[in-house]
Amino acid sequence: xxxxQREPRWAVAFTVLLALILQALPLPTWLEAxxxxxxxxxxxxxxxxxxxxxxxxxxxxxxxxxxxxxxxxLGQNALAIAFxxxxxxxxHQRLRNQTLIQQSLFVFAVLTLNEFIVWGIQGWSGHxxxxxxxxxxxxxxxxxxxFIALAVGRTHRRA
Amino acid sequence: xAVFGSGGSRSFGGRGPxxxxxxxxxxxxxxxxxxxxxxxxWLEKMRYGLQATIYPLQLAVNSPSAAWRWMEESFxxxxxxxxxxxxxxxxLRDQQLMTLRQAALESENATLRGLNAALPEVIEKRLxxxxxxxxxxxxxxxxxxxxxxxxxxYRAQPVITGEGVIGQVYRIGPFSSEVILITDxxxxxxxxxxRSGVRTIALGTGRSTSLELPYVPQNYDxxxxxxxxxxxxxQVFPFGLPVARVxxxxxxxxxxxxxxxxxxxxxxxSEREVLFIWARPGHPAAPASAEALAVEAPAK
Numbered sequence: 001x002x003x004x005q006r007e008p009r010w011a012v013a014f015t016v017l018l019a020l021i022l023q024a025l026p027l028p029t030w031l032e033a034x035x036x037x038x039x040x041x042x043x044x045x046x047x048x049x050x051x052x053x054x055x056x057x058x059x060x061x062x063x064x065x066x067x068x069x070x071x072x073x074l075g076q077n078a079l080a081i082a083f084x085x086x087x088x089x090x091x092h093q094r095l096r097n098q099t100l101i102q103q104s105l106f107v108f109a110v111l112t113l114n115e116f117i118v119w120g121i122q123g124w125s126g127h128x129x130x131x132x133x134x135x136x137x138x139x140x141x142x143x144x145x146x147f148i149a150l151a152v153g154r155t156h157r158r159a
Numbered sequence: 160x161a162v163f164g165s166g167g168s169r170s171f172g173g174r175g176p177x178x179x180x181x182x183x184x185x186x187x188x189x190x191x192x193x194x195x196x197x198x199x200x201w202l203e204k205m206r207y208g209l210q211a212t213i214y215p216l217q218l219a220v221n222s223p224s225a226a227w228r229w230m231e232e233s234f235x236x237x238x239x240x241x242x243x244x245x246x247x248x249x250x251l252r253d254q255q256l257m258t259l260r261q262a263a264l265e266s267e268n269a270t271l272r273g274l275n276a277a278l279p280e281v282i283e284k285r286l287x288x289x290x291x292x293x294x295x296x297x298x299x300x301x302x303x304x305x306x307x308x309x310x311x312x313y314r315a316q317p318v319i320t321g322e323g324v325i326g327q328v329y330r331i332g333p334f335s336s337e338v339i340l341i342t343d344x345x346x347x348x349x350x351x352x353x354r355s356g357v358r359t360i361a362l363g364t365g366r367s368t369s370l371e372l373p374y375v376p377q378n379y380d381x382x383x384x385x386x387x388x389x390x391x392x393x394q395v396f397p398f399g400l401p402v403a404r405v406x407x408x409x410x411x412x413x414x415x416x417x418x419x420x421x422x423x424x425x426x427x428x429s430e431r432e433v434l435f436i437w438a439r440p441g442h443p444a445a446p447a448s449a450e451a452l453a454v455e456a457p458a459k
Binding site for chain 2: 017020021024025026029032033051055056057060064065068069070071073074075076078079082083085086089090121125127131
């Protein structure tokens with residue numbers, strides 16, 4: 001690994017912003033219900049392949065932006081996404097040696113955790129109205145993972 | 160070059176605090192934010208600023224559908240436009256007929272009330288806003304409108320359309336505001352049956368085509384087809400704005416309350432433009448102030 005290599009910070013900023021847009025894009029209700037957490041997917045990618053480029057700050061900021069966008073409790077998605085990033089970063093050396101398919105199992109787990117945290121905070125803050133669809137979203141996210149990883153991988157030179 | 164944090168020239172080993180510690184810091188910040196967002200008020204200012212920073216993103220996100228609408232409108236055929244003009248002309252004629260005797264009725268009303276002159280319209284000022292983004296899921300029914308604090312929009316301001324009440328301002332930014340729709344499952348609206356004067360509360364269901372009236376006793380006079388108007392008892396809406404039409408009344412003899420559903424008169428899901436309104440203070444139909452309600456209650 002080249003230690004002096006520049007971190008792909010612009011790529012992180014660009015892809016995270018794109019994920020935020022994808023996440024916030026108005027969709028028909030049925031499509032909305034199964035939309036996975038694009039921010040979560042992109043954040044997991046960067047946590048595995050360039051853990052120092054965006055650190056935890058970029059995921060946290062993206063989550064906060066999403067909270068403001070949705071007008072939800074300030075900090076709920078920020079916390080959940082930062083936690084997802086933290087777990088992926090802690091395990092990044094192990095995850096890097098796995099195939100994309102193996103990684104998608106991990107992605108499923110952390111996206112479920114993400115949903116669980118947001119769900120918990122919504123419940124705590126008195127917005128506990130939930131659809132069963134929310135538990136489908138991590139599965140869709142895991143299925144999309146290989147494609148997202150390949151797409152995001154094109155934005156930077158892999159070390 | 161550095162976008163986040165410091166430059167990337169440091170070695171891999173010594174990159175400052177560990178992930179765990181950094182996550183811990185962000186977690187603390189998040190929890191503090193959440194707590195004050197729920198309990199405190201000083202975050203309102205911060206949110207106001209944040210709304211402004213996120214506004215360009217909201218516009219960007221909406222641009223595909225805006226572009227699509229613009230395309231549709233520019234490529235509309237002559238016949239379609241002609242048809243639309245005809246419809247609008249018919250509507251205008253109907254409306255004119257309906258308001259033909261308005262002035263006479265108003266003066267008659269004033270006489271009945273013992274007033275010298277007819278009262279002015281309760282809506283003192285209005286502002287047209289364009290819908291930028293719309294969320295109509297079962298959890299949240301919200302609109303994002305391109306008018307905010309800079310245009311004088313305030314929190315809990317009534318928002319209506321030509322057909323009836325659509326919602327109220329929930330959150331404001333400098334250039335935009337978030338409107339909670341009457342169909343949002345967290346929204347409740349005090350209403351009155353226009354025909355019989357029965358007062359109750361209309362709750363949002365999370366579906367844009369229905370409102371629920373769960374607090375009407377069995378023997379109260381509500382029928383299918385009744386029009387519901389705002390009762391003006393909520394300190395938000397002026398009295399008498401049309402809200403919904405009753406579509407279903409079920410009276411189960413084993414239950415103390417009727418099951419009543421209504422459909423909003425405003426086309427909640429397809430509305431492109433909404434009106435922010437300012438009620439004339441002191442007008443009999445203006446929303447009751449907190450003091451007025453407090454004074455009147457013990458007297459009865």
